[in-house]
Amino acid sequence: MNKIGVGYASIKQLEKTYVMDALENERLSPGKYVFKFEKEFAEMHGQKYGIMCSSGTCALHISLEVLKETENWNENSEILVPAITFIATANSCLHAGLKPVFVDVDKLTYNINPSEIEKHISGNTKAIIPVHVFGQPCEMDAIIEIASKYNLKIIEDCAESHFAKYKGKTVGSFGDMACFSTYVAHTITTGVGGIIITGNKEYMEIARSLIAHGRACTCETCIASSQDSVCPKRMGTEIDRRFMFVRIGYSCRVGEMEGALGLAQIQRAGEIMRIRNANAHKLTEALSEFEDIIQLPKYPDYIEHTYMMYPIVIKETASFTRDEFVRYLESNNIETRPMLPLLNQPIYRKLFGNIEDNYPAAKWINNHGFYVGIHHGLSEEELEYLIKTMREFLLKRYLR
Ligand SMILES: Cc1ncc(COP(=O)(O)O)c(C=O)c1O
The missing domain is CATH 3.40.640.10 (Type I PLP-dependent aspartate aminotransferase-like (Major domain))
Incomplete structure (x- = not known):
């Protein structure tokens, strides 16, 4: 694959x-x-x-x-x-x-x-x-x-x-x-x-x-x-x-x-949005039983999300780190990316100093978050594989 x-x-x-x-x-x-x-x-x-x-x-x-x-x-x-x-x-x-x-x-x-x-x-x-x-x-x-x-x-x-x-x-x-x-x-x-x-x-x-x-x-x-x-x-x-x-x-x-x-x-926008939304909802449904250890996208019903990507943040209650989860996914051929780290970028540290501690929410997200793709180019088989691999890791590492 x-x-x-x-x-x-x-x-x-x-x-x-x-x-x-x-x-x-x-x-x-x-x-x-x-x-x-x-x-x-x-x-x-x-x-x-x-x-x-x-x-x-x-x-x-x-x-x-x-x-x-x-x-x-x-x-x-x-x-x-x-x-x-x-x-x-x-x-x-x-x-x-x-x-x-x-x-x-x-x-x-x-x-x-x-x-x-x-x-x-x-x-x-x-x-x-x-x-x-x-x-x-x-x-x-x-x-x-x-x-x-x-x-x-x-x-x-x-x-x-x-x-x-x-x-x-x-x-x-x-x-x-x-x-x-x-x-x-x-x-x-x-x-x-x-x-x-x-x-x-x-x-x-x-x-x-x-x-x-x-x-x-x-x-x-x-x-x-x-x-x-x-x-x-x-x-x-x-x-x-x-x-x-x-x-x-x-x-x-x-x-x-x-x-x-x-x-x-x-x-083709209607078709693109429909597929992205359906993919994201399928993933959320499959991961929702783990919501006490991972944070999934959450929004009120007046929002229409278009899922350019699918962000996940590991909560303090989890018995594993973000990096362990990410390494598992990457070693199983699933690309992950960090959640837009900004204030800790070398060039920004040089320009603005070490200001990250003044932004605790951003720091928490940067240290514990990552995203995967949920795009309209995924085949049904690829989406199933993504879901299966994520669940495999979480089931193995899930301490109730
Ligand atoms: C939030 C945000 N703003 C701006 C840009 C810059 O866009 P471009 O790469 O087309 O210059 C990006 C690119 O991914 C982005 O995610």
Whole structure:
């Protein structure tokens, strides 16, 4: 049997058809597939505008740069970031010349703990980045209440939670801006890639400009350098507006092949979510008799989890360590990964010092947690094997 990996790019005929069409059109730079993917992905997440870019990290960095420009933030501006997230969330603040300030997470949901936020707010705090980790939405009502009380912007990091819902609303529809990664193994994948969504036209226009070197005109005709139509604003200025630059931008566009993959993947989103959910529920059911020694995903019924991965934390009551469990799974060909350790990363220790003890929930999760894949690429046989292997270990090591 193949290794049971944490993620999988499940490419079907639709993806191949769209990518072949893009190639046959001999068009690799952004065009109809990118525009369609951006529009449909944004709409599926309750927003008006989508801006596809080269990674989730880029999406976060660009969103912060947009707000830095429009809100006049400076190098002292602080951004609240959870103490458990992939390092890219906090790195993007540093890329934008802003200061990440860490907030402890909730021991049950692994998401930013709203009751820990206010103690980190200072006169320089400008925004919160709630990260919906592992496919589970954050407690958005409480976060929005704090953000409005202190006049903070919200940038949702939805890299791990495409299509997840909180109280009937999709993630990405709560913040001023929201960012997704479509890197391989994310729920919807384009190989590499990311997308920003927003309901604010000005933010959309600046983001489009920033991903394309700081271009003055960001209309579809100029972006797509269409042979068939010419932007009416293009001529009549000192510099052709398509090649006029009004800010120091970046080069983080993607092309038609990524757009084609993305469009096919979102058209299969219903099927992808259904399989992930069914797999996760099957695993939870099989492990539920061990809940006094392992913590399984738990959430209220107003949450729709999309299980980008399946996190497990070993409780103090267990007679084995996380590492013993992980070694057993790995030696049986099941891939495991740590639960997004951040504050103990060598580079963060160097930058911020040994601050991990100030974040007891994050520290507990880092020391006792891991995740496995539960993705839509698993065959029935592979899922059964995953369940059987986990139960085997737990039954052997379970002390009642
Ligand atoms: C929570 C989170 N934010 C941001 C990113 C960065 O995305 P990318 O790898 O596309 O840059 C990831 C990537 O896995 C992530 O998990």
